[in-house]
Amino acid sequence: MRFSDIIVAMLVVTIIVLIIVPVPLGLLDFFLALNISLSLTILMLSMFVNEALEFSVFPSMLLITTLFRLALNIRTTMSILSTGTAGEVIASFGSFVIGGNAIVGFIIFLIIMIIQFLVITKGSERVSEVAARFTLDAMPGKQMAIDADLNSGLISETDAKIRRRKIQREADFYGAMDGASKFVKGDAIAGILITMINILAGFILGAMTMGLTLPQSIERFTLLTVGDGLVSQLPALMISVATGVIVTRSASEANLGTEVIGQLFAQSKVQYIVGIVVIILGAVTPLPNFPFLLIGTLILVAGYATQNRKKKEAFEQEQEEIEPDTSKEDMRRPENIMPLLQVDPIELEFGYGIIPLADPNQGGDLFDRLVMIRRQIALELGLIVPIIRLRDNIQLDSNQYLIKIKGNDMAKGNIVFDHYLAMSPGAVEGEIEGIETIEPAFGLPAKWIKSDLREKAELLGFTVVDPSSVISTHLTEVIKKYAYELISREDVKQLIENAKETNPTLVEELIPGLMSLGDIQKVLSNLLAEGISVRNLVSVLEALADHARSTRDINILTEYSRQKLSKQLSKTYFPFGQAKVVTLDQNLENMLMEAIDQNENGTYLAIDPIKTQGILASLATEVRKLMQMGEMPIVVTAPIVRLYFKRMSAQAIPDLIVLSYNEIESDIDIQSAGMVSI
Template identity: 55%
Template sequence: MPLKDFSVLLTVILIVIMLIIPLPTGIIDFLIIVNITFALLIILVSMNTKEPLQFSIFPTLLLLVTLFRLGLNVSTTRAILGNQGDAGNVIATFGDFVVGGNALVGFVVFVILVVIQFIVITKGAERVSEVGARFTLDAMPGKQMSIDADLNAGMISDTEARDRRKKIEQEADFYGSMDGASKFVKGDAIAGIVIVIINIIFGLVIGMLQEGLPVAEAASKYTLLTVGDGLVSQIPALLIATATGIVVTRGASEGNLGHDITSQLFAYPKMLYVAGGTVLALGIFTPISLIVTSTIAAILGVGGLAIERNAKKLVQIEDQEEEQAANAEEDIKSPESVINLLQVDPIEFEFGYGLIPLADANQGGDLLDRVVMIRRQLAIEMGMVVPVIRIRDNIQLQPNEYSIKIKGNEVARGELLLDHFMAMSPGVDDENITGIETVEPAFGLPALWISEELKEQAELSGYTVVDPPSVVSTHLTEVIKKHAHELIGRQETKQLIDHLNETYPTLVEDVTPNPLSTGDIQKVLSNLLREKVSIRNLPIIFETLADYGQMTKDTDLITEYVRQSLSRQISKHYTAEGEALYVITVSGSVEKALADAIQKTEHGTFLNLDPSKAQAIMESVMSEVERMQETGQMPVILCSPAVRMYVRHLIERYIPQVPVLSYNELESHIEVQSVGVVNGG
């Protein structure tokens, strides 16, 4: 059990002990000071709360404090009457020092404290608690309906509605509890009066009968101690009663009691001038000391002047804020702001709140650094400048989910477990490697999320083990590569042209704006990127555009010429030095059927192939691709330059990841081995 919880239980046990067992005077002194300290702490807390629910434990605390004080009264009464007046140092000090040793004066002070507490504070707090409880219960149905209306209108979420309903229930419980707890304060005041009367009467009896003291001496001795005891108990009781009144009379506010009093009481500095003038007039026209009244009047005048200056500064600040708000409102109403709202980010990476550590550098996240490296890597590999990737959290996603959007549309989604590693099997599974089954998001391979303890063992078993940041980086890279052709528009193409113009101005001049426009060049570059052909070597691409741009405006055909000019680059991409290229060739009959189905129009060429023939060709392609994949080889389709583009268009919808090459796109020294043939049935 935590120490703070144990201390509360110990307090309750201590109250029982005080009621039964006589306590030494030293412990009584200690408990009296604790009582005063606790009462002072409670009133300070009640003054610094902004709304009653911040001190929701107050009703129960009030009961415990009241019982503690009454138990302490029993112990002090036992000490006063049973130890021949030896009730400890604190009570004697209050009896002698505080009231000057005069029992009659002390008794009058005690009676005044009781009257103030019982008639003014306790009675008022009790009434406010009763009315507050009644009004809170009466207002509950209306508040519930207001919450339901806001929820139905979409102004608040389900969570906010649930929190507001819970707060209403807590308020009702609190004011109901305070209505009952205020009775403790009232009973405490009555008990204090009764205990003092009993102590005085029986003190006289014990002093005269048991100690043989004269009436005057007995009355002085025991009355003085009783009054000291009464003051010791009534001062904390008065503080608690005041705290009760503060709590039940406080409404919800943006500040504590001190802030509200100073901000509202001194809200009108001119009234301070009036009050100061009135006090000064009292000193001038009455026998009251002019020194006292003039001092107070001066304080009020200086205070009013300072408050007035601060108020002027606040007005200036508010005017500036209103002007800024008005300008902002005008901006919102202007058509330009609406246009800004229509802007769509080229690439967005959104993630659930559980993946925030990925992007938070303070928690060790390096996603932002990885994004920079991805953009550099793609600039080198693909030759294009990847737009800025917008990274944001999205509470609509599951905590461990992330989403990748291209131009506002989601194109990929994945899930990460930050405290695990992704392990991909080498082909032969190890039974000792267990985890949560998943799919590698970039390439769709079966994988496992394994704990950190199994990481080393999985690596020794041949598994490919990747941490979550690397998983998401790879996925993001592959998604951008796949959709690179969508990310290069005319504006991006113009930037590439301007960059090339700095070093090859004559070449750029021969290509654009005549014979090819920026849009024509953009279509060629997009065609290349669609089939993952890098456009980094822009000089060679523009040399080809300059050569064939005069001959045709068909951007698809120009793309085929550009691909042939990039034969060395394409060959190197699909073959390693000294290795053969294993391909699936297209039979002559299929190529003839495709060539015969090509139709030319003024807008370009397209393939007008019989559906049954197209289906037969596709089935043959799919069969050969699957057979080649089963052997662990990357499938590549090879055909003549005349039909390459149409073969690509035919299979693009079904197997876009399979490259289609022509004979002219391969270097002459590359060894080509055919492992399959596409037939048309």
């Protein structure tokens, strides 16, 4: 344990003991001096911090100092009432500070109490409540701003984590201050009650037990009580002021003193006007001349200094603007070439006409949609989508956008600004005027309609979406299609570490003894290539751990993983528990099994091209029949030939779903609506 931890712990224990254990007057004087010094330190710290979080321990300090002050009040009260003395510190405040006049001291004490309780304490309490509420209300907006900056590439993942942690700390701090400010209020009320008790009880005890006359008792105990009240309320006042300063501070780049001077004397015109008015008041009116003339002159001098400073800053800024641009020289430096070699995993480039959709200042919400895309892909596919870079490209048409995966052009589209895309879901009650087009994500016929026709189109049964939705939907589909290319070893490492938190034994058994991160990446990539979610990563890892000892073939391990996900596949492709599918003829399956060959690169189908074309023609016919029935095109095969038939069918029907019997739950009712034959 560090020495500072021991000191703080011992201090808190000492405060608790101080409440119940009598202490000598000399030690009591030391504690009273320590209380004043500690309060002054806190007040100075509150004025010199740039933002509240630099003094995040303040709520705890507020509790400790309040407890310390109350403990001292108890000790001094006991000393005053039992012996009629309270040490040199209180005696000094009672005689020197208030001049030995009990009435004057009592009035000063009441004024301090009124200022602290009605002005500073009430104000600090209210500001704390409002700051806590507004900080909590602003958290979602701040989180979205961080996500937008992260998606646009303005900050890194590390910066985003730091900013999110800071937002959480701000919420915790202002929430704690909301509660801690109640200590200040309670302390002020307790000070008033303790003072009243000291005076009344002192009068009685002084006259009854100490042999003092009533005037002597009133004088002694009033001086001691007022001295005690001033000694305790002076630190309380400093703490109250510190509380008000802390909760009213906003995040800035300078401390309170720098900001006050900088902003109060920022306008030379204001200082000239105020200085002249103050000098006129001193010279013309019956008011005392010297103070007004002196203050007015000082304000005019400050205005002149401010004006000169402004001119100097403007001149320096002009010099910076006319200095030669050194960016070209920087570009010639070899070390600046390295960032140019980096290729972003996902890029969305757009023409200048689409810029308003990506600019939050112009009402654009494209950044927010990118955040939702990453969350959607994570939920649907279990994939960590890399940062999506947004860039404007003057080489594109004004309303054109381009989607790139690892620097390669994968898809493009066009939008019509200030229009909506209307698509027919199949049955509409009429036609609507618009610009004929093709919906880019799914290739459906659609129309760009004017914004004033939106309600009419919806009433007619059209599905109407805005341009941002068109772009984000297209981007989502492209990411899903090429998810198998986007998953990297680094992504797999993060996924494995996340799974290790709940399944450490499984991960330790599999990695690195049975499989490497690269092998697992290939398995996950194979699953994503056929649109299978890897969110249930634990099941995939269990399948790999069960079979990695018997085979090192990635394709076979992928098939075992698919079979482990049979419930997930059945729910995805057979949501109603039954469906019509296309199957393979037994002779065709036997032929495919016999045609499986193997070389150093893995297994493949060694089959005559003419036979392959005949199989694909038969497959196309059966799939067409199935789609005419309104069914999803699904082919079910024997487990051993599923992978090879999927590869063969991808030549003609890339998106065809091919399942094996082992990947379908036994309670699913499947019926063969057609059979592919040789």
